[in-house]
Each structure stands twice: as structure tokens, then as C-alpha cells.
Amino acid sequence: MRLLPTTLLAAGTLALVAAAPTAGATRTSTRTPTCRTSNLHVALAASPGGQAAGSTFELLTFTNTGKASCAMVGFPGVSFVTGPNGRQVGAAAQRTAGVAVxxxxxxxxxxAVxxxxxxxxxxxxxTRCxxxxxxxxxxxxxxxxxxxxVSRRGFACSMRVARQLSVTAVSAA
Incomplete structure (x- = not known):
């Protein structure tokens, strides 16, 4: 499995996802803090079954590099960018429906992945890309x-009508 390096960036606002644990979720103290980006190593790895007609599947991995446990729930926000401090290209990833949070x-x-x-x-x-x-x-x-x-060189559709990315909720690796 090949992991790619990351660079932390300051960012603007983000709509926060609020979700309650579902049946079967690991029960933990509600005092476990949310994982902070500064305590996570975010990388891409190959996904088992990695390709389908016209698409590639990859795993976004989130490794806790901190000294204490932390919690994650919901969907990551993902978009193509021109560089570490670059502008967004195209539409942000859609959330995959039907996936348990x-x-x-x-x-x-x-x-977590x-x-x-x-x-x-x-x-x-x-005309759409x-x-x-x-x-x-x-x-x-x-x-x-x-x-x-996360470094990932390639091409992205700059028109937001082209829905090029979709992402699942995080789950235990």
C-alpha cells in the first residue's frame, strides 16, 4: 500500500456534519474529542477492486498521529485543487447515499478510511467538463x-456540472 504525504492548510468555513451513532456503532465515552486535522495523517491508498468502467476507487486514509484517542463521524469533504494553496477545480465530492454513518x-x-x-x-x-x-x-x-x-496529479473537470468525485462516510480500517 502506497501512502502519499500531506500538507496542512488553513481553511475557511465548512458546513459541519452532525450525526448520531447508529445501531452497532462502537460505544465510547462522549468525552472522546473529535480528531483534529493536526493529529491526522491523511493519505491515498489503492482500494481493493480499484477500478470500474470509467472510474477509479481509492481509499482516503486517516491515521491518528496524536497521543490520545479521537473520534470521527460522517463524511470528509474532498475536492480537486491546483496545488497545496491552490484553488478548487470543479465540484466537491458528493456523499455516497445508502452508506451507514x-x-x-x-x-x-x-x-479510519x-x-x-x-x-x-x-x-x-x-462541453460538460x-x-x-x-x-x-x-x-x-x-x-x-x-x-x-493530498498529492494526486491528473486532470479534473473544471465545470461543476460534471460530478467527478463521490465519497463514503468514514469507517474503521
Missing amino acids: RRVVLAPRAR ATLRVAHAADFPP RAQKVAGLRVFPPNTRTTAF
Whole structure:
């Protein structure tokens, strides 16, 4: 599994996701703090079954690099960007419907994952895409306002009508 480096970025506002644990979720103290971006290593890894017609599936991994346990619940925010401090290209990732949202508690060095589907820009009609070079992904871990940059060079559709990205809620690795 190949993990890519990240860079932390200050960011503007983000709509926060509030979700209650669902049946079967790990029960933990409500005092477990939300995982902060500064205590997470965010990277991409190959996903088992990694490709389908016109799409690639990758795992966004969130590793707790802090000294204490922390919790995550919900969906990460993901978008293509032109560089670590660059502008967003195209639409942000859509949330995958029908996926259970559960609270995940990460002990130090533990990981959570979210599956990212990337539709190939070349498969969109040029009138709906306008492909542009990108340097990577801007990732908001769930319920945070600070982002991580994950290097992923390629092309993205600059027109927001082209829904190129979708992402699942985080789950235990």
C-alpha cells in the first residue's frame, strides 16, 4: 500500500456534519474529542477492486498521529485543487447515499478510511467538463475546519456540472 504525504492548510468555513451513532456503532465515552486535522495523517491508498468502467476507487486514509484517542463521524469533504494553496477545480465530492454513518474512535496510530470514487475526466463530454490539470486533493476530515492536501496529479473537470468525485462516510480500517 502506497501512502502519499500531506500538507496542512488553513481553511475557511465548512458546513459541519452532525450525526448520531447508529445501531452497532462502537460505544465510547462522549468525552472522546473529535480528531483534529493536526493529529491526522491523511493519505491515498489503492482500494481493493480499484477500478470500474470509467472510474477509479481509492481509499482516503486517516491515521491518528496524536497521543490520545479521537473520534470521527460522517463524511470528509474532498475536492480537486491546483496545488497545496491552490484553488478548487470543479465540484466537491458528493456523499455516497445508502452508506451507514457510524462513529469511529481512533486509538493512537489507528486508521479510519473513506472510499473515494474518481470518474475519469476524459469520459465526460468536453462541453460538460473542460479538463484542467490538478495537483491533488483538498480534504476536510469530518467535522473539521482545517484541511489536508493530498498529492494526486491528473486532470479534473473544471465545470461543476460534471460530478467527478463521490465519497463514503468514514469507517474503521
